[in-house]
Amino acid sequence: MGHGFSTLLYKEVLRFWKVGSQTVAAPVLTALLYLLIFSHVLEGHVKVHGVIYTAFLIPGLVMMSVLQNAFANSSSSLIQSKVTGNIVFVLLPPISYLEFFAAYVLASVVRGFVVGAGVLLATFWFAPLTFAEPWWILIFALMGGAILGSLGVIAGIWADKFDQLAAFQNFLIMPLTFLSGVFYSINSLPPFWQEVSHWNPVFYMIDGFRHGFFGVSDASPWLSLSVVGSCLAVLTLFTLNLLKRGYKLRA
């Protein structure tokens, strides 16, 4: 990876940092509101894996924020660049498709981490949190952010208009993240929906991430790691192939 890669990464991070009120503060506030409302309604009524509900909810909200913001970063940057035409500034220099991919995905991971850390800081006052196996926290945040960052690259390249990107976000990313066990344990679901949840890769990202806090989870963290790792490998190869072919970027 050369200086072109590090410059593109720097530019992508600087881009979201310059509009931090939209890209960092707003999602932190949204997560905080979720916590206040759900914990107000359910606190004292529900315990999951022996953990009080608010404490159970916090890692889910942190990871959901990591994932949604990782997706938002690469997808919105690319669609804006395509629509305004300034994508040529990245296409004219000698930047390889591998560097292009790595810079956009890594910047997405950085945005996910910054927002996730913000959500954690804003919410951990509300319930006692433990960090039982912290390496799982890091691994799943990194891999989950990279998967959604990669999906963001695909969506940003595929979409020609903002409403196509919104459809991708509203009909794929939002249902996958909301129906992944952020707000509940899938063990509390009827058997059919438990089965359905097991086909949602985001469930494994959230479950593995939460395992790092409490040391307990719906699925084994090793199973989650293998599912999430496989998804990342497949998506990486798929996205690299799109970029190598110049799909919708180089006619």
Add this chain to the structure above:
Amino acid sequence: MSAAIRIQQVSKCFGSTQALDAIDLEVRPGEFFGLLGPNGAGKTTLISALAGLVRADFGKLSVMGHDVQADYREARRHLGVVPQELVFDPFFTVRESLKIQSGYFGIRDNDSWIDEILENLGLTSKANANMRMLSGGMKRRVLVAQALVHRPPVIVLDEPTAGVDVELRQTLWHFIRRLNEAGHTIVLTTHYLEEAENLCTRIAMLKAGRVVALDTTANLLRRFSVHTLRLRTRQAIPPELTHGAAENGGWWSLPFDRFDEVEPLLAKIRAAGCVIDDLEIGKPDLEEVFVRVMQGQAN
């Protein structure tokens, strides 16, 4: 010495539209080369293929001997492109945009060259202004600056003066001429044929994806255009003197090849009893050449 740009049998289709049709073209190092043609002739597609924004269906393109596909990194390092569209990144200032663009080309400390470009393009006072705050002309200058951050030996300007004021044109051409004198190869597309005539030493004309004329500017002017004697007379000019001439709004345009033909021509007109009210001599111009070539009168 190898060509600055070599285009060999390049073809490109978009659906059923043949944008480029077996183009062969070579631009020599240090040339100021004009690429002319009506809208849709394929100029921008050809430039895009050279820059790697479009992939040719057939043929080969190289910049300073580097194939634009197989050796794309070196080809792009040697090429600076000023795009036709007025594009900018609204998140950054002028200086940030130029530093980022330098970084994309692998250049870390480029401040002194950036300062020089800013100075030469009259952008120094706007260096720390956000791109959104700039006028159209200023944004155009930044586009030129962005194409030059890596000191490319080959510079392609795709209609750089479309819709910009006289001051920018003069600043821009002064700077580009200096770069050309310093050894940079310049390729220019423009609809302002007077600019091309004044600046370019060689010109290619494109029509429907094909090269329909390729020669030095001087040769094109000589081949397709002539001097004209333009006259307004009180009486009608005798028909035997108006062979090959055209009349428009009381003005007669009489073609001639050499200046020593003028005096005998005027003498004949006076001898026929015509009083000349007004007179001017028109030089050959590229516009006439362009019209003739596009009408298919090229030979």
